[in-house]
Amino acid sequence: MTTQADISAEIAAISEQYAASGTTENGVRLDYPPYRSSLLRHPTKSPVQVDPEGIERWSPVFGERDVGPLESDLTIQRSGEPLGERIKVTGRVTDSDGRPVRRQLVEIWQANAGGRYVHQRDQHPAPLDPNFIGMGRCLTDDDGSYVFTTIKPGPYPWRNHHNAWRPAHIHFSLFGTDFTQRLVTQMYFPGDPLFALDPIYQSIVDPKARERLVATYDHDVTEAEWCTGYRWDIVLSGAAGTPLEEEHA
Amino acid sequence: MTTPGQTVGPFFAFGLEYDGDSALVPPGTPGAVRLFGRVLDGDGDPVPDALVELWQADAEGRVVQEPGSLRRDGHTFTGWGRAATDRTGTYSFTTLAPADPPYFALCLFARGLLDRLFTRAYLPGHQPEGPLSSLVATEDPHGYRFDIVLQGDGETVFLDHRRTQD
Ligand SMILES: [Fe+2]
Secondary structure (H helix, E strand, O other), X not given: OOOHHHHHHHHHHHHXXXXXXXXXXXXXOOOOOOOHHHOOOOOOOOOEEEOOOHHHHOOOOOOOOOOOHHHHEOOOOOOOOOOOOEEEEEEEEEEOOOOEOOOOEEEEEEOOOOOOXXXXXXXXXXXXXXXXXXEEEEEOOOOOXXXXXXXXXXXXXXXXXXXXXXXXXXXXXXXXXXXXXXXXXXXXXXXXXXXXXXXOHHHOOOHHHHHOOEOEEOOOOOXXXXXXXXXXXXEEOOOOOOOHHHHOO | OOOOOOOOOOOOHHHHOXXXXXXXXXOOXXXXXXXXXXXXXOOOOEOOOEEEEXXXXXXXXXXXXXXXXXXXXXXXXOOEEEXXXXXXXXXXXXXXXXXXXXXXXXXXXXXXXXOOEEEEEEOOOOOOOHHXXXXXXXXXXXXXXXXXXXXXXXXXXXXXXXXXXX
């Protein structure tokens, strides 16, 4: 049986190779063997470079018809209060030139405070919370800002290897102004002791790049007698029509 | 610096799927077509926990900028949808054939896939030249079929969109 020590050794070897390479990788690797499920699910050929055209330079539009104002509060979806630490998570969605992504859809989903998902295949023997579903949506405002009220999710075990645990995270799904900016990622919480052990987090081999997935605790977001607050800003790739040079300016 | 992606994971269904997600038009709509296919891994096994997103022009070639993809009103064609794969790795959309460009833009997510992948499914009869020539759906009694192979024999051509200036 593969142990955490085996996985940690693989992570360390890749990390050393990356450090020795002298290159900078800003994204996530598709081919990251310590995450066992990626072995047969990553392409082996390089993607073909194309100029985005027509439809790819636009995104679908979402509006008030799609998302109700209460859908951003994951603590009021059932008749009672969910268990756990009530938190607020807020931030801005911009493109890599700093332009806000306005009136665009943000979707989140997560485990409950005990680390259990409302999903029939989640077998983690932690209790379901009848008052917590764990999915929310909102539209960004004119400044590109989003805000969710939720419960801090717990870490949870998974079967990548023996005694594998995911650091606590919230899944985020984002749209930009172009189809090509589509992003699905995960937001983590500061100081999680499981970061070093987790092959999904570590699949972003550059330490600074993966830190961009970690929210910061923000006392200005925290509300007295109500909830603690986290801030997490999201930067989508540049929209088509933005010259590459500007991204590095 | 851009925010890196992460896998959609195994438990996205309750977060991302919704009623009507893959039905861009109601069944029975004149001109309705089915775009479907299987998502396969490097062993040729079906991927039952993938999610395909579709974005396309309408039947007149217009880029639609209408809300309502998440709560369809039954008559507005929004051009966007999503379809999770079933136990056999099959995804399926009910939609209209786009006029121009003559392809469905697709974005793929899956457990085990660490970042989204882009591709295009061209309509039969509109095979592109060059490196994208394999990206053509085949006409079949059930609709337009477009399988997505993540790895190995018949690996689908995935796209990296250049950033260009008009
Ligand atoms: Fe998760």
